Amino acid sequence: MTGPLAASHTDGGAPAAFVEKRPLQHFVAPEKPSLVGLTRAALAAALGAVGVPERQRRMRVQQIWHWLYVRGARDFEAMTTLSKELRTVLAQQYTLARPEIAAEQISVDGTRKWLLRLPGEIDGRPHEVECVYIPETDRGTLCISSQVGCTLNCTFCHTGTQRLVRNLTPGEIVGQVVLARDRLNDWERAAAPTGQDEKRLVSNVVMMGMGEPLYNFEAVRDGLSVVADGDGLSLSKRRITLSTSGVVPNIARAGAEIGSMLAISLHAVTDELRDQLVPLNRKYPLRELLDACRHYPGASNARRITFEYVMLKGINDSLADARALVRLIKGIPAKINLIPFNPWPGTRYECSEWEQIERFSEVVFDAGYASPVRTPRGRDILAACGQLKSATEKLSASERLALRAMAMTD
Numbered sequence: 001m002t003g004p005l006a007a008s009h010t011d012g013g014a015p016a017a018f019v020e021k022r023p024l025q026h027f028v029a030p031e032k033p034s035l036v037g038l039t040r041a042a043l044a045a046a047l048g049a050v051g052v053p054e055r056q057r058r059m060r061v062q063q064i065w066h067w068l069y070v071r072g073a074r075d076f077e078a079m080t081t082l083s084k085e086l087r088t089v090l091a092q093q094y095t096l097a098r099p100e101i102a103a104e105q106i107s108v109d110g111t112r113k114w115l116l117r118l119p120g121e122i123d124g125r126p127h128e129v130e131c132v133y134i135p136e137t138d139r140g141t142l143c144i145s146s147q148v149g150c151t152l153n154c155t156f157c158h159t160g161t162q163r164l165v166r167n168l169t170p171g172e173i174v175g176q177v178v179l180a181r182d183r184l185n186d187w188e189r190a191a192a193p194t195g196q197d198e199k200r201l202v203s204n205v206v207m208m209g210m211g212e213p214l215y216n217f218e219a220v221r222d223g224l225s226v227v228a229d230g231d232g233l234s235l236s237k238r239r240i241t242l243s244t245s246g247v248v249p250n251i252a253r254a255g256a257e258i259g260s261m262l263a264i265s266l267h268a269v270t271d272e273l274r275d276q277l278v279p280l281n282r283k284y285p286l287r288e289l290l291d292a293c294r295h296y297p298g299a300s301n302a303r304r305i306t307f308e309y310v311m312l313k314g315i316n317d318s319l320a321d322a323r324a325l326v327r328l329i330k331g332i333p334a335k336i337n338l339i340p341f342n343p344w345p346g347t348r349y350e351c352s353e354w355e356q357i358e359r360f361s362e363v364v365f366d367a368g369y370a371s372p373v374r375t376p377r378g379r380d381i382l383a384a385c386g387q388l389k390s391a392t393e394k395l396s397a398s399e400r401l402a403l404r405a406m407a408m409t410d
């Protein structure tokens with residue numbers, strides 16, 4: 001969700017809401033591993049490692065699963081269906097830790113953004129990723145990250161200017177969902193009987209934060225399998241969307257092994273332009289990408305593929321581009337998501353004029369495609385993935401203090 005969440009402040013200038021920000025400190029790796037986010041098989045192995053006999057493991061996994069992902073337990077003592085001995089042994093060896101929150105911001109429109117600090121350090125700075133929650137009337141979407149940084153260098157994307165630091169683990173991927181449920185007090189609502197998914201605050205997950213999920217395939221697959229598990233967090237695969245810049249060989253694999261909804265960062269209708277905007281296009285050009293979409297399992301009118309299209313002024317926003325776009329995706333059950341470009345310091349691009357976005361959207365709509373333009377959300381908290389992190393990095397210590405003081409008075 002880098003796109004919708006514009007970087008500029010609202011008209012008044014000052015951040016409207018600010019809850020918590022802790023000063024940077026060097027990250028100390030946890031002594032004990034967390035059980036949050038392990039697959040059932042990995043959890044069974046963790047139980048085996050502390051002496052739980054093989055024949056009991058399945059049942060214990062099921063019990064712990066329920067405490068972790070239905071009840072939101074944060075310590076082993078709460079797990080009253082386990083014996084006292086087992087709880088003690090588990091607490092000696094493991095934790096139920098979620099990713100550490102380095103900063104939390106809440107926008108006047110309810111958008112929340114967390115800067116998360118993960119184990120590891122580069123150039124004296126901790127590994128950090130972002131996670132954004134966007135409430136809407138009929139759903140609440142959590143945008144999560146898959147990597148610290150990115151290997152790809154899409155020229156309009158701020159994450160693309162950062163080098164890849166590392167892949168997230170399945171635990172860190174699931175941890176973002178668990179943490180959002182914690183912070184939003186969503187556990188009770190989320191445990192409501194099936195069919196009432198819309199009552200949950202976190203009802204949808206999009207993998208549109210930092211990183212290219214299909215270059216961290218196994219961890220993303222395993223993490224999303226935990227998120228989708230019907231005895232746990234229970235987010236249906238139709239409510240999980242994975243966005244890719246076009247790692248063609250892994251698209252079919254994602255269809256077979258993950259089965260979520262698919263979003264493609266298209267952004268251009270010719271190879272010539274897409275080669276510049278999304279350099280991965282040189283490896284996997286448009287024809288191959290669209291072929292992979294045509295064969296994506298389960299794509300149907302009820303399960304459309306989303307094509308993301310960032311609106312860049314004078315680059316890809318002409319009406320001829322709009323017409324070429326609908327020709328290009330002909331025959332694919334699709335939605336087109338027009339994303340106003342979200343500028344960042346040093347970028348060479350500008351966002352298209354609003355009128356041009358509307359005209360572009362009309363062409364797409366007239367061709368029979370839903371073409372929602374993502375409304376910018378969380379403007380007052382710089383709620384764009386890749387932007388809270390950069391904003392905190394850019395600020396000097398005294399500026400950070402000033403920002404904090406200003407925010408505290410709101």
Ligand code: SAH
Binds near residue numbers: 156207209
């Ligand atoms: N790496 C994946 C997912 C993360 S990016 C991908 O590229 O699809 C999520 C979406 O935000 C992508 O469509 C991406 O192209 C878009 N995006 C990145 N930077 C942006 C910016 N500055 N403004 C608008 N959208 C942006």
Ligand code: SF4
Binds near residue numbers: 151153158210
């Ligand atoms: Fe940014 Fe996605 Fe491109 Fe990586 S692949 S640089 S996250 S748009």
